[in-house]
Amino acid sequence: MTVSRRLEALREAGVDYVAGVPCSYLKTFFAACGALPPASYLPAVREDHAVAACVGAWLGGRRALAVMQNSGIGYCLEVLTSLHLMYGVPLPMLVSDRGAPTDFEEHRILGQRTRQLLDLFGIPWREARPGREKVEARWLVETSEKERRPVVLLVGKGTDV
């Protein structure tokens, strides 16, 4: 069974529902999600459906986490703005940080604008650092609940632990 320190840290911080679409930068994390109870993990078919399901789970009393590649932010924008931001629903998000000049072409255009895009919609973000999983998990959950909005932890190469 795969162990993800990041998933463990998020569970310790109170996360008890995960919905997401896989990214190869998050292989370890998603492998560990497979061992979650069936009612706690939704393998979503697209990122907008993942974040919408998180609203349902949050209404149901859970601390729901959305996980995706940064390209998925594009699919999510309508839901993040007219559900989470408009209603004031907290949403911790784990988002892969693709798009470096050395990354494949298909990741670059949106990937290199991820931070600007999040800033534009007032979505706080932070870059994950190795060894900081517990601190980052608490920051992610607490900030999203205090500000009642989506908050993003950007997971770059080597921080999917």
Place this chain on the structure above:
Amino acid sequence: MTRAEVVALTLSLLSEDDIVVAADGAISREAYRAHDRKRTFYMLGSMGQVASIALGLAMTRLERVVALDGDGNLLMGFGGLAMVGGIKPPNLYHLVLDNGCYATTGGQPALSQKVDLSAAALGAGYPWARRSFSDDHARSALESWLAAPGPAFLDIAVDAEERDQAPRIPMTPEEMVARARAALSGE
């Protein structure tokens, strides 16, 4: 029957504990006007996400979750059908108020006139899915749907013409979500 009449009839068949997700636009406004309840979540935007929100609720709650969806709405988020069919939450009841058009924006025809929505639901994995007309048998169609093994799907044809327009819901989005979440946490 009009969509508003079917919405009202459906709500009258539910129990107090049932959780309702009402689609953005006219369906939410008609649900509010017919029978406002604390366990109804009213969507204002994010078209296409009715089934996904209902799925998040159904996975995390034991009560019955009733999704009041529209045909254009369902088509916009068709992947939500796959998620419900794949996960198969037994407490999810999905109703599509199907007027065959985008009524709110001027009645432009929708592809629901050509796409068999209940066959799609069956294909996605819902154990029970039907199509019905909102004639004299609407009540029994709704009752069969609510008594079926979940997740159950009913595509019910309603009039394209609307008698009137239900007013906007006099609550802020923050109030709507606070009330629904409090009701579900037993407050």
